[in-house]
Amino acid sequence: MIYTRKLQKRALTILSAGLLAFAGWGTAVSPAQAAPAAPASSCSTGDHGILQDLQKNQTAKGADPLTFASVDFLNADTGRAAGNGFVIGTSDGGCHFQEIYQGQWSFQQIEFPDNVHGWALASVKGGQVKYLIRTTDGGSTWKRLSKYPATFERIEFVDGTTGFGYNRASTYYTKDGGSTWTRIPTPANTRGADFTTRSSGWAVVVAQGSGYRIMRTTDGGASWKQLKTVAYPNPQYAQVYANASQVYTVLYGGSGMSQTSYSLYGSSDAGRSWTRIIAQATAGGGPAPGSGPAKQEKGPASGSPGNMQVIGKTSAFLAGYQPAAQMVGTGMTKNNGRAWSNSKTVLGFEGVISFTDPNQGWLAVRNMNSSTLYATKDGGASWKAKFSFKF
Template identity: 60%
Template sequence: MIWTKKLRNNALLLFSAVLLALTGWSADIPRAGAAQAPVCGTGDHGLLQELQQKHAKADESPLAFSDIQFLGAKTGRGAGNGFMIGTSDGGCTFQTIYEGQWSFRKIDFPDNVYGWALASVQDGQSGYLIRTTDGGSHWKRLSNGPVTFTKIDFLDRQHGFAYDRAFAYYTADGGGSWSKIPTPANTRGAVFTSRSSGWVVTVAPGEGYRIRRTSDGGKSWSLQLKSAFSYPEFGDIYAKGSQVWAVLYGGTGMSQTSYSLYASPDGGGSWRRVIAQSTAGGGPAPGSGGNPLPKGPVSGKPGNMQLAGGGAFLLGYSPAGEQVGVGRSYTGGRQWTNLPGIPGFDGVISFAGAKEGWLAVRGPEQSSLYATQDGGVTWKQKFSFHAK
């Protein structure tokens, strides 16, 4: 009986080790009498110190996060100039997943094994589409030459979308080949939630912004919203379930950006102007209507947005004010709250649920990862790279 139990325990340990290896993670398998794991820490966790020293000796930019993605409250990745790290215990410990030539700009993992990224070789200007099949430890370039993509979004291991400023693209073979999706003229932002269903922001000089929707894969588009503005720039649009959100940009000047945030809680049936931030440097906020808030999070520029757990979260960053923070709504835009900021120049957010989220911040002295368990009201530092 004791011998059978030992065999079963050994088999479980072997299975765990193989599973971790296949998914690109590394961990120590506990042995009898082994010391307890240390409590959650902060700082750099002792990772990538040689790479940090190499950058310092070569007078290169210090290590900094450019993108993060979390699949849940505990499991996620952060990547930047020549590295990728990950955690599977909510930031108590981190592991080095990748160290090499690729400087990551955007990462996207539909699961914990398969992932894609837009990356350059070291500090080069050209961007390439690359893919991993082992959690991020090894990467293969998919494109023969540079790509124009600025965003990627994979639904699973085969199907995904890519976007540049004017067009949308679709792949059904894991990024090996792409087909252009028909979009209206003057498209300046797009998102697709399936091959048939998508949204775009278009610009009409002298008239303003238009938000349009397709339910037949781009064959036809219906007008959902008009937003008057003399000099429309571009927009970002986000959709999940019945929620649709659009960030429409005005001008930029003196480190300030004017913008409006629109929300639809019912799939485009009705719209609400949630934020209309006008600035001295950027001019008036685009659009009209409603009784919007005059300022967004930290009264700064809009960053990326996340729709998760029924909530909507928008990053705001103020380089001049040296603040980064989020605003949020749990009511489809009917109520909006700008939350307190933390020190930093810019950042990116990744929310896994209504309360659990992560924030990568570039500050004056370090690039850090923070976690929140209360929807962005408070943030706890989990990891940091110190500037040289």
Template identity: 50%
Template sequence: MTTKSPITWKRIGTLALSLTLAWGLGPVYAQSGVSAAAASSTCGSGDHGLSATLKKGSGVEDKHLQFTDIDFLNNTTGRAAGEGFLIGTSNAGCTWQSIYTGQWQFMQIDFPNNVNGFALAQMKDSAKTYLIHTTDGGSHWNRLDTPGMQFKRIDFKNKNEGYGYTYNGAYRTQDGGLSWIKIHTPANTRSVAFTTNKQGYAVQVVPGSGYQLLRTADGGKNWTTSLKVASATWNGADLYANGKQVWAVLYGDAGMSQQSYSLYASGNEGRSWRQIFAQSTAGGGPAPGGSNVGKGKGPADPGGHPGNMSLIGDQTAYLSGGSPAAGKVGIGRSYDTGSTWKNIDLKDPGYSSRISFPSAQTGWLVVTSDNSPAVYQTTDGGTSWVQKMLLPSERD
């Protein structure tokens, strides 16, 4: 099924061609009703004249717009997704354009190149998650059938090869999501990540004991336990891997708008691990493995909730976070696979966020909470941030 934006577009001849070459996001069109003043707004300011178009096209004219994810191919070109819309930039957020508006409520976007992209999305008033695919940069989307597979995360290495992860399993595709091969994973698996068809990692729950971190070097045929983490509760996990580095977020309980969780890192393909921190909270109780060596908190303390991670090379890692209790967002970072760790708060409102770092120093953060939905850029590894897009919040 193909879903097309309901917006009417008008080609602008030679100007459109020049913008296409400059922006790299595919053909650029002028939207009916967008004024010349909005098109020439100050670099990186406000909503870039897009709010009215996005609200109308996504069908939320009587509600507020909300971001859900962000994905950058390089330091200048990327996309930010929301509930019923997708926007893009190819000049580092100086200007943004509407790419898609319609029925799809994006949850995660993944573009292996500037033309082919994949997303997990829902439809309005439906809890079912679909895998969808675009071949024109995101303007139009086709639904891909995934019978019996409810993906919670996708990771495409290129336009053909990728992985889909469910709550307790993993699948691999070699034809752009048209068909999937189930990967053998241990019983009671709660998160999986593969860097190649052979090298993979899993988090396993052991009732009455806690979590186990495992690795495979033969595509899941055999799994080896490399770390056991004691925990009285086991409420899920997230795994991230790139090159030789692997990171595991292990969740404890949550309560009073606070989240207990621990962060572990490996710099040698999961053979050995170190605990980076164990964030125990009054509302959530002890963090997994919190009685061992872990000290400190995650980003956006107090009681911050983790967002997602971006890994660069074999050593650099970033973790986003947000604190409903404090009404702020932030990141944590390491340049040495967790030997040292630093948390940095953004001095801007919000309580949940996601990040995309295409390089070690340049990254993007999107506030996904409904207060002050905005996109920020850093060029110094998260030490300072500049706002590049701001949509009207629920309080406006």
């Protein structure tokens, strides 16, 4: 999720603050009712008793325990986390959580551009097929937008009507809240893309035997300009993350022995120059794509890359996880990739991040015994547990 979109999210949240009560998550109330409650005497951590009866029922039936799969915050205080059959939310930075939804949907990704409108990629619990679903009441109720399965691997919404849908080869655009979609032309053999507006976007193309090609369009995909080539004999997959000021791409190498090789490249001048930020070679995955020096030889947790967020003009964050070693961590830059640091790790198999500014963010992690939400106020240098489902 891109910082310019996060700014829009924060603005919409502020505008709606006088209209939305936390208890309703989308229900209109009077300004007096919407006034924040007096702060609690303490801000505890743990599960707060939320959904524990459901968790007990889940495990008693032999069903999979409740686990977090996606997290999306509008600002440091207000956000949601979702997983298999539930959505919870907080409006006080995780001091208290509220149950928003229980039901049939098993969420893979949630996306809220404001405190009312939301979308998700989700499957019916126990199923493999995912659908695009939408809420207009903050997440309490959800409606499937099509009887057909979704082909998207990732969604991003700028506001209550405008958004993008991505899979490895294609990009789609909607201006009616996801009811209809238009395909945006991308180059042949695209393996990752990201658009900041309907006209401005980035794509990474693979050329077998040659490597990766980073390309840009400023006319909605009518034409594309190649700005960077990265040599690699067997290119496979890429991820792209951009905003109006920065663009980053994760270029995947090989995988093996529970290890992944990859390189992270970044640019802050519209692709005219690039920095090789991470070049992680592994015994199981082989060399990292590209050549030349990198700022770091290992990514966060020395493992596979997770999702990434680009924040403002200079900052970016990347999640990483290493299941074999049970480590989840984050990496960050605050100067366009000229320097990169990896945080200490927490115990887990995989993780997903949601940062709202260069210092404050959230991390959802699963391990053998629990699924936990962590918060940071120092850019990921340290993490504090805020909510945990115990298995």
